[in-house]
Amino acid sequence: MMLKLGVFELTDCGGCALNILFLYEKLFDLLEFYEIKEFHMASSFKEHDTLDVALVTGTVSTQRDLNLLHYARNHSKYLIALGTCATHGDVQASVEGKIREKLEKVYGTKANPMRALDSTPIVQHVAVDYALPGCPYDKDEIYQILMNLAKGVEPPTKDYPVCIECKLNEYECVLIKRGTPCLGPITLGGCNAVCIKSKVGCIGCRGPLPKEANPAGEFEILKELGYGEEYIRRKFKTFARGELRW
Amino acid sequence: MVSIEIDAFTRVEGNGGAEVIIENGEVKDVKVKIFEGPRFFELLTLGRYYWDVPDLEARICAICYLSHSVASVLGIERAFGVKVSKEIELLRELGLLGELLESNALHLYLLVAPDLFGYSDAIRMATKHGEIVKEGLAIKAFGNYIREIIGGREIHGINVKPGGFGRYPTVEELERMERQSEALLRLARRGVGIFAGQEALGAKPVHYIAVNGYLYGDKLIASDKDTFDYFEHIEEKALSYSFAKQSRYKGEIFMVGALPRVLLKSEMLTPMAKHLYEEYKEKLAQGYVSLNNLAQAIELVYALERTKEITRELLDKGIDGENVPIEPQEGEGIGYVEAPRGVLIHHYKIDEKGNIAYSNIITPTAFNHAIMELSLYEEAKRRYGTSDESTFLQKLEETVRAFDPCISCSVHVVRL
Numbered sequence A: 001m002m003l004k005l006g007v008f009e010l011t012d013c014g015g016c017a018l019n020i021l022f023l024y025e026k027l028f029d030l031l032e033f034y035e036i037k038e039f040h041m042a043s044s045f046k047e048h049d050t051l052d053v054a055l056v057t058g059t060v061s062t063q064r065d066l067n068l069l070h071y072a073r074n075h076s077k078y079l080i081a082l083g084t085c086a087t088h089g090d091v092q093a094s095v096e097g098k099i100r101e102k103l104e105k106v107y108g109t110k111a112n113p114m115r116a117l118d119s120t121p122i123v124q125h126v127a128v129d130y131a132l133p134g135c136p137y138d139k140d141e142i143y144q145i146l147m148n149l150a151k152g153v154e155p156p157t158k159d160y161p162v163c164i165e166c167k168l169n170e171y172e173c174v175l176i177k178r179g180t181p182c183l184g185p186i187t188l189g190g191c192n193a194v195c196i197k198s199k200v201g202c203i204g205c206r207g208p209l210p211k212e213a214n215p216a217g218e219f220e221i222l223k224e225l226g227y228g229e230e231y232i233r234r235k236f237k238t239f240a241r242g243e244l245r246w
Numbered sequence B: 001m002v003s004i005e006i007d008a009f010t011r012v013e014g015n016g017g018a019e020v021i022i023e024n025g026e027v028k029d030v031k032v033k034i035f036e037g038p039r040f041f042e043l044l045t046l047g048r049y050y051w052d053v054p055d056l057e058a059r060i061c062a063i064c065y066l067s068h069s070v071a072s073v074l075g076i077e078r079a080f081g082v083k084v085s086k087e088i089e090l091l092r093e094l095g096l097l098g099e100l101l102e103s104n105a106l107h108l109y110l111l112v113a114p115d116l117f118g119y120s121d122a123i124r125m126a127t128k129h130g131e132i133v134k135e136g137l138a139i140k141a142f143g144n145y146i147r148e149i150i151g152g153r154e155i156h157g158i159n160v161k162p163g164g165f166g167r168y169p170t171v172e173e174l175e176r177m178e179r180q181s182e183a184l185l186r187l188a189r190r191g192v193g194i195f196a197g198q199e200a201l202g203a204k205p206v207h208y209i210a211v212n213g214y215l216y217g218d219k220l221i222a223s224d225k226d227t228f229d230y231f232e233h234i235e236e237k238a239l240s241y242s243f244a245k246q247s248r249y250k251g252e253i254f255m256v257g258a259l260p261r262v263l264l265k266s267e268m269l270t271p272m273a274k275h276l277y278e279e280y281k282e283k284l285a286q287g288y289v290s291l292n293n294l295a296q297a298i299e300l301v302y303a304l305e306r307t308k309e310i311t312r313e314l315l316d317k318g319i320d321g322e323n324v325p326i327e328p329q330e331g332e333g334i335g336y337v338e339a340p341r342g343v344l345i346h347h348y349k350i351d352e353k354g355n356i357a358y359s360n361i362i363t364p365t366a367f368n369h370a371i372m373e374l375s376l377y378e379e380a381k382r383r384y385g386t387s388d389e390s391t392f393l394q395k396l397e398e399t400v401r402a403f404d405p406c407i408s409c410s411v412h413v414v415r416l
C-alpha cells in the first residue's frame, strides 16, 4: 500500500520544501513508498484526500497560513513540523514589534487587507506528531524519518548538541581556540557541525538543545570573550524567539 | 463583472495567485496577488552587527541564498571601503555560477519541462522522459556542489563573509569542479534545443535592466544605454492586494532576469554560449517574456564554461586563502548582484560601531511584479474566448512560470 504524502508550505524561504527535491535519487527511493498528493512547489497535481503524512514548513504569518495549517492537520494522520520556521519560528519570528507597527514601517500604512499576523511556529497552533528543526534540516534526516514511517516505525529524536558532531569530525573548537561566538554547546545537533567545518561559529539554526543545555554558562563564556549582553541575547533568540530556555 | 481566480500558482517558489477580471465579455484587468506573508528582513537586520548580517539575509530565499549572501557582503564592504583580492572575487563569482546552475536547472527541467511534455510535474514526467529529468538533476546537483564548497552548505551556508571566506576550497575540490563542468557541457547544449521550442507568451517589456558585470557589479545598466544607481530611476509603490510592491523605471514597466542579461550583456558570454546566442539572436530579440526560458538554457552553457575558466585560473595560480581585515567605520554601500532571477540589491548604512542603521533590499521578483501582471493581462486578452478554460489557465500559469518567480523573496521590499 502506497502512503499518501502532502507537502504544505506556509510563509518561509522555500528551503525546507526545496530540500526535499535535493534528495535526488533518494527521492525516487521514497516514491516507492509514497504517492505525492500535494506539493505545490514541485507539482501542479493536487488531490483533496486524507493524507498519511503531511510535511508542513514555514511559520504562521497570515490568516491564510493558519487556514492551510488547519487543513493539513485535519486531513492527515501524521504531521511533521519541518524546519526551524515550523518548530521554533526562525528569523521572522524574532522580528520585534506588533504586526501593525511592522506593516506601517514597511508599507507605510497600518491597514492589513491581506491579514498578516505576527509570525509564530506551527507547533503553537496545532499538535504535531514529529518536529524536525534545522534551517534547513539535514536532508538525510527527513529521508530516514519517512523511511521509518513507511516501515511503521516511530522515528527517533536527536538529543545531543552540535559540539558532539564537531568532536567526531575532529574540527578545531572555534569558541575556545579562536574566540568566535559559537552556539554549538547549546544547539541541537544533527547537521554534522557543517558550519564549524567552514571555521565559522554555529549560529544556532537548529534551535536550542532541549534538555541538559546550559545557556547561562554559554552566556558567561561569551561575555568573558568580550561580547556585549545585548549582542548575545539577540544571537540566542534569532532562530527560537518563543523558546523560554534561551 | 466576473473574475477568474488562480488560487495558487503551482511549480513556482512561494505563495501567490492571480485574479483575471472580465467585464462585458472582455478581459479588463489582471491582478497578481502575492499572499506569502511578510517576513520583515530589513527590520530583522536593523541594529545587528555587520558580521552576522549576510547569514541572516541568506534566509530570504533558499533557491538563491548565495546571491543574498554575496549582495549583502558587497554592500557591507563598500560601506567600509574594503577592496578584496582577485582570488576572492573569482571565488564569489564561482559561487554565483553554482547558484545559476542550480536555479536555472531546477526551473527549466523540473518546473518548465513538464509543460512542454504535458505532465503535471517532473516526477510523473520521469516515467516517460526519465533521461531529460535526470540530465537536469545532474546539472542542478553540480550547481549545489559548488554552493556547498563555496557557500558552506547547499542551502543557507555561512561561509561567505565580509572580507573573504571562512574556509577556502582545496585543489581537489577545484579539480573536481573543472572536470564536471567539462562533462556536463554536452547535456546543457542539448537543453538549449529543448527549451528553444516554447511558444511566445506574455508581454514584451519596454525596458530591460541588468547589473553591469555578468553576475555582479557596482551599477545597473538599461536597454536605453543608461548606467545608474537604482534610486536614481527606479520607483516603488505599495498595492492593496499584494504583499509585494511594484517598481517602474523612469515611470515605465521593465524586466530583469536571464533574458535581459543575455540581451544586454551578450558580449560578455563565453565562446559556446555566445555562439548559441548568435544562433537564436533573432528569436530572443522578439522579446516575449517566455523567451526567458531559452535565455536560461543558454546561461547553463555559459555557467559551465565560465566555471571551467575560473577553476583553471585558480588552479594555475594556487589558492592563497587570505581574508582582508576589516575595521568597522561609518559608511553606506550598495551590493548589486544578478541572482538567477535577475537584479538583486542590498543597500545598507552602517554606524561607526559596525551596526546596521538602514537597510533596503529589492529582489528580482519584486522588480518583475509589474511586467508579470502586464504579461498575464496580454496573454489573457489574447486567449479569452478562444481557448477552453483549462488551456486558458494553463497558459497563464506558463506565462507566470517563465519569470521563474520566487515569491518568498518578493515580499521584503521596503525602504526604511
Ligand code: SF4
Pocket: A012, A013, A014, A015, A016, A017, A057, A058, A082, A083, A084, A085, A086, A090, A134, A135, A136, A137, B059, B062, B155, B156
Ligand atoms: S527553516 Fe530556514 S530553510 Fe526552512 S523554510 Fe524556514 S527559513 Fe527556510
Ligand code: SF4
Pocket: A135, A162, A184, A187, A188, A191, A192, A193, A194, A195, A196, A201, A202, A203, A204, A205, A206, A207
Ligand atoms: S552548525 Fe549550527 S548554524 Fe550551522 S547548520 Fe549546524 S546548527 Fe545550524
